Amino acid sequence: MSPLLEIRDVSKGFPGVQALQDVNLVLDRGEVLALVGENGAGKSTLMKILSGIYTKDSGSIHIDGEPVDIAGPREAQALGISIIHQEMNLLPHLTVAQNMYIGREPRLGPLLKERALRRQAEQLLADLGIQLPVSAVVGDLTVAQQQMVEIAKALSFDSTKILVMDEPTSAISLSETQVLFRLITSLRERGVGIVYISHRMEELRQIADRVTVLRDGTYVGTKAIDDVTEEEIIAMMVGRELSGHHDQRQAVQRHPDDVVLSVRGLSTKRLLKDVSFDLHRGEILGFAGLMGAGRTETARAIIGADPSTAGSITLHGKDVKITGPDKAVELGIGYLPEDRKRHGLMLDQDVTFNMVMSSLRAVRGPLGFLRKDKAQQVTRSFIDSLRIKTPSTRATVKNLSGGNQQKIVIGKWLARDCDVLIFDEPTRGIDVGAKEEIYKLLNELAQRGKAVMLISSELPEVLRLSHRVVVMSAGQVTGQLDNDEADQEKVMALATRNIDREAA
Ligand SMILES: Nc1ncnc2c1ncn2[C@@H]1O[C@H](COP(=O)(O)OP(=O)(O)OP(=O)(O)O)[C@@H](O)[C@H]1O
Numbered sequence: 001m002s003p004l005l006e007i008r009d010v011s012k013g014f015p016g017v018q019a020l021q022d023v024n025l026v027l028d029r030g031e032v033l034a035l036v037g038e039n040g041a042g043k044s045t046l047m048k049i050l051s052g053i054y055t056k057d058s059g060s061i062h063i064d065g066e067p068v069d070i071a072g073p074r075e076a077q078a079l080g081i082s083i084i085h086q087e088m089n090l091l092p093h094l095t096v097a098q099n100m101y102i103g104r105e106p107r108l109g110p111l112l113k114e115r116a117l118r119r120q121a122e123q124l125l126a127d128l129g130i131q132l133p134v135s136a137v138v139g140d141l142t143v144a145q146q147q148m149v150e151i152a153k154a155l156s157f158d159s160t161k162i163l164v165m166d167e168p169t170s171a172i173s174l175s176e177t178q179v180l181f182r183l184i185t186s187l188r189e190r191g192v193g194i195v196y197i198s199h200r201m202e203e204l205r206q207i208a209d210r211v212t213v214l215r216d217g218t219y220v221g222t223k224a225i226d227d228v229t230e231e232e233i234i235a236m237m238v239g240r241e242l243s244g245h246h247d248q249r250q251a252v253q254r255h256p257d258d259v260v261l262s263v264r265g266l267s268t269k270r271l272l273k274d275v276s277f278d279l280h281r282g283e284i285l286g287f288a289g290l291m292g293a294g295r296t297e298t299a300r301a302i303i304g305a306d307p308s309t310a311g312s313i314t315l316h317g318k319d320v321k322i323t324g325p326d327k328a329v330e331l332g333i334g335y336l337p338e339d340r341k342r343h344g345l346m347l348d349q350d351v352t353f354n355m356v357m358s359s360l361r362a363v364r365g366p367l368g369f370l371r372k373d374k375a376q377q378v379t380r381s382f383i384d385s386l387r388i389k390t391p392s393t394r395a396t397v398k399n400l401s402g403g404n405q406q407k408i409v410i411g412k413w414l415a416r417d418c419d420v421l422i423f424d425e426p427t428r429g430i431d432v433g434a435k436e437e438i439y440k441l442l443n444e445l446a447q448r449g450k451a452v453m454l455i456s457s458e459l460p461e462v463l464r465l466s467h468r469v470v471v472m473s474a475g476q477v478t479g480q481l482d483n484d485e486a487d488q489e490k491v492m493a494l495a496t497r498n499i500d501r502e503a504a
Pocket residue numbers: 014015017018019037038039040041042043044045046086389390399400401402403404429431
């Protein structure tokens with residue numbers, strides 16, 4: 001029997017980039033095929049060709065042994081192909097239910113049957129075990145919730161035979177990941193073939209049958225997951241041995257008396273209750289917790305992006321009133337947001353613009369003119385040190401791969417000289433090699449005397465990098481651990497503390 005899906009020798013070029021060159025992929029019924037590769041390797045491009053968003057330059061695609069012509073998203077859908085996009089494709093002003101069934105709403109003549117739509121959406125979410133308010137406006141949801149809407153939307157097509165998941169877990173927490181994996185298992189039992197893209201190596205073994213590796217737009221190979229080690233997959237991805245993959249954390253460089261930022265009794269109407277902590281010079285302070293624990297909220301309340309109802313903030317020993325993000329920047333507090341699309345980047349501008357726009361002071365001449373040569377130079381140095389894959393400093397940011405966009409947000413904040421840097425999920429969607437680079441950068445920042453707040457859902461990352469770990473649950477700080485006493489179990493116990501109490 002012919003395989004469910006076969007992609008043969010597919011190539012695709014964009015101006016200045018050969019995104020794919022003679023790439024092959026085979027997917028069987030009821031199989032989960034992991035598709036991996038570094039940022040910019042061509043994973044999303046290949047899947048966009050499969051789902052009719054891009055057209056290929058050459059090559060062929062076969063479904064059930066028959067060659068198919070996928071002229072657009074509608075044709076892809078008719079062939080049973082659904083995709084969960086890496087960059088969320090939801091309409092922020094519409095509700096969850098409206099987004100899930102857009103263009104397919106139940107209607108009575110020209111009239112939209114609102115109630116039927118809501119009920120249908122509620123039913124599907126219940127079947128899937130996803131908890132979301134169907135009438136909520138998508139733009140008000142967290143990134144994680146939006147990702148769950150994307151997932152539900154892709155699963156709402158009964159006719160799906162081939163499901164593409166482009167980094168579905170990059171923004172969701174462990175418990176939601178387990179919900180997703182249960183869904184994948186039931187889909188696979190129904191014979192659906194799934195292409196699963198992820199940078200989280202530990203997930204592959206849990207969920208995938210085989211793994212296909214791309215590197216720089218070319219096909220490297222495919223292996224059964226039981227026949228390869230994680231190191232072998234990484235070597236296939238990067239084409240070299242990764243040095244320093246297991247590096248130990250830098251020596252603790254904490255200056256106990258040198259408190260840069262002191263937060264006391266911070267509360268918000270929605271979630272935070274009496275959040276207090278100190279951030280020292282030269283310290284990486286990790287923030288761990290489950291989704292919705294209040295870590296991003298804490299950061300946003302500090303920089304004045306959300307109003308607080310109580311609390312005080314001291315910077316270098318002086319009381320400060322931070323009225324908004326601009327004020328925070330002026331005071332030397334940089335916030336790298338978890339949602340780069342909404343808060344981090346000007347997608348229609350080029351790399352240089354995005355990288356230096358927040359650090360204009362560094363590239364202004366004596367008369368206040370923007371010094372183009374200096375701007376290019378700063379940009380080029382970050383392209384090198386972060387290994388950003390872009391055809392040039394002038395490329396439009398929206399054309400870069402997801403992970404490379406994330407690196408630009410990081411570069412942008414590094415280019416600006418802040419005393420306090422708040423990183424919210426800095427390695428989300430970043431490939432293994434580049435993750436190491438970012439870890440190195442965070443360490444360097446701390447060693448240069450910066451104070452770093454690190455919010456991350458990847459516990460190993462928090463444990464490895466942080467000098468101390470603040471654990472939050474349900475809007476409160478449930479504990480603070482020194483790095484030598486912090487381990488996975490202790491953190492998880494603190495992270496689930498309030499929730500247990502509430503349940504009891
Ligand atoms: N619309 C476009 N215009 C120009 N270049 C593009 C476009 N889409 C993708 N590219 C380029 O094609 C290459 C492959 O990008 P792609 O998004 O497929 O990578 P990826 O493997 O999904 O990476 P990531 O892990 O970062 O998501 C990159 O160099 C990217 O800049």
